[in-house]
Amino acid sequence: MTLTARPTEATTVAHDRVFRHLRSRIMHGDLPPGQALTLRGIGKDYNVSMTPAREAARRLVAEGALTMSSSGRIATPELSNDRIEELAALRALLEVELASRALPRAHMALIERMQIINTAIADAVQRGDAVAYIRTNLEFHRTLYLRAQAPAMLAMAETVWLQMGPTMRALYGRLRRTEPPQFHRLILAALKAGDEPGLRLAVRSDVTQGLRMLAG
Amino acid sequence: MTLTARPTEATTVAHDRVFRHLRSRIMHGDLPPGQALTLRGIGKDYNVSMTPAREAARRLVAEGALTMSSSGRIATPELSNDRIEELAALRALLEVELASRALPRAHMALIERMQIINTAIADAVQRGDAVAYIRTNLEFHRTLYLRAQAPAMLAMAETVWLQMGPTMRALYGRLRRTEPPQFHRLILAALKAGDEPGLRLAVRSDVTQGLRMLAG
DNA sequence: GTTCTGAGATTGTGATCACATGGAGGTATG
DNA sequence: CATACCTCCATGTGATCACAATCTCAGAAC
Numbered sequence: 117m118t119l120t121a122r123p124t125e126a127t128t129v130a131h132d133r134v135f136r137h138l139r140s141r142i143m144h145g146d147l148p149p150g151q152a153l154t155l156r157g158i159g160k161d162y163n164v165s166m167t168p169a170r171e172a173a174r175r176l177v178a179e180g181a182l183t184m185s186s187s188g189r190i191a192t193p194e195l196s197n198d199r200i201e202e203l204a205a206l207r208a209l210l211e212v213e214l215a216s217r218a219l220p221r222a223h224m225a226l227i228e229r230m231q232i233i234n235t236a237i238a239d240a241v242q243r244g245d246a247v248a249y250i251r252t253n254l255e256f257h258r259t260l261y262l263r264a265q266a267p268a269m270l271a272m273a274e275t276v277w278l279q280m281g282p283t284m285r286a287l288y289g290r291l292r293r294t295e296p297p298q299f300h301r302l303i304l305a306a307l308k309a310g311d312e313p314g315l316r317l318a319v320r321s322d323v324t325q326g327l328r329m330l331a332g
Numbered sequence: 333m334t335l336t337a338r339p340t341e342a343t344t345v346a347h348d349r350v351f352r353h354l355r356s357r358i359m360h361g362d363l364p365p366g367q368a369l370t371l372r373g374i375g376k377d378y379n380v381s382m383t384p385a386r387e388a389a390r391r392l393v394a395e396g397a398l399t400m401s402s403s404g405r406i407a408t409p410e411l412s413n414d415r416i417e418e419l420a421a422l423r424a425l426l427e428v429e430l431a432s433r434a435l436p437r438a439h440m441a442l443i444e445r446m447q448i449i450n451t452a453i454a455d456a457v458q459r460g461d462a463v464a465y466i467r468t469n470l471e472f473h474r475t476l477y478l479r480a481q482a483p484a485m486l487a488m489a490e491t492v493w494l495q496m497g498p499t500m501r502a503l504y505g506r507l508r509r510t511e512p513p514q515f516h517r518l519i520l521a522a523l524k525a526g527d528e529p530g531l532r533l534a535v536r537s538d539v540t541q542g543l544r545m546l547a548g
Numbered sequence: 549g550t551t552c553t554g555a556g557a558t559t560g561t562g563a564t565c566a567c568a569t570g571g572a573g574g575t576a577t578g
Numbered sequence: 579c580a581t582a583c584c585t586c587c588a589t590g591t592g593a594t595c596a597c598a599a600t601c602t603c604a605g606a607a608c
């Protein structure tokens with residue numbers, strides 16, 4: 117807690133470390149849907165007692181990253197098709213708005229960074245690395261949305277990503293993707309052209325494409 | 333977002349009871365912005381130890397209903413004007429969509445229920461009861477949105493309400509409102525007429541009116 | 549009057565424990 | 579062979595405690 121010497125690291129509190137690490141794993145599809153977790157197990161993984169494990173679990177449940185049965189057992193969520201559709205609609209709503217707000221502030225340096233990330237996505241796809249694919253894909257989006265200067269909106273978008281994390285991984289396995297997302301090129305083109313309607317369409321298409329593959 | 337409790341059964345779990353009660357108080361403006369809370373104090377209020385109080389507080393922090401300082405102290409949020417604007421924009425985004433989805437399913441019985449709630453809002457306004465005003469106003473909106481069959485989206489809208497709760501109360505004091513929300517009449521009229529564009533506009537106007545008064 | 553200091557009180561954190569509940573798996577019974 | 583039952587282990591819950599960090603505020607120093 118008092119180790120303020122390290123500049124980049126915030127709090128070193130145990131429950132927060134557990135929370136952040138677990139959150140990242142879930143968001144990036146490191147855990148399959150329906151994966152059961154136990155407080156004692158989490159505690160053992162991170163060398164802490166049940167207390168910090170419980171607090172991390174609580175926060176994750178509150179964010180929808182984990183579900184709790186009536187008896188208190190915790191697991192990653194198994195989403196129904198309706199829920200997946202709804203979350204995709206939420207992504208479309210939120211991310212189109214975020215992209216739109218970021219557009220006036222998206223200069224060339226940002227677009228170039230996004231292009232580099234896009235090549236990393238292609239890498240992950242070629243390696244068939246689902247976790248790396250999800251992580252870099254979200255990084256692509258987050259890089260843009262950070263420019264929107266809308267932290268509450270970005271937090272909501274991340275909450276949606278979090279809820280979809282385990283399912284995204286399962287979906288990736290079914291998609292057998294061989295190429296990077298086609299709509300990323302459209303997003304980058306619209307950004308360069310300052311074309312807002314085009315950007316909105318491209319983002320909406322990108323965030324709902326997985327859904328279309330699921331339904332089709 | 334909250335646990336799916338069986339309709340008639342009250343959960344006996346302490347931390348959940350604390351969580352729900354505190355959440356309701358915050359959402360409805362029972363606490364002013366910046367109000368500090370302590371775990372031992374919460375525990376005392378609900379006759380429980382620190383443990384359930386901590387868990388409730390964690391969940392509320394995760395939902396944005398409470399903020400945590402770097403030293404772990406918890407308090408209701410004091411929102412900047414930028415943040416208020418952003419949350420209002422989120423309300424507009426989410427609630428316009430929810431209303432739009434509810435429209436095809438909004439039959440006369442629902443509209444009549446909303447009209448009854450609207451008179452309760454007028455009541456609260458006349459009595460100058462801020463908490464009752466906020467609660468009935470949210471009930472008006474929630475009654476409509478429940479018909480949208482979009483639980484994740486509704487949960488997000490509630491999260492926004494939650495974050496604005498304490499500030500809403502403070503705003504209400506400044507507004508010195510004497511009449512019920514004018515746009516509620518437009519919402520009801522659009523519902524009756526099945527007028528989607530009109531409904532979207534009315535909802536958008538309603539959820540951003542407080543903001544306009546703040547800025548103006 | 550203002551600022552610094554330091555001691556005491558307050559507060560969050562994490563570990564541990566007793567307890568009740570629920571689930572899994574084996575056994576008996578049809 | 580299937581199903582009901584029962585026992586034991588695993589798991590979440592809540593209370594309590596020791597501890598460290600932090601806040602508060604009275605009093606001293608300038």
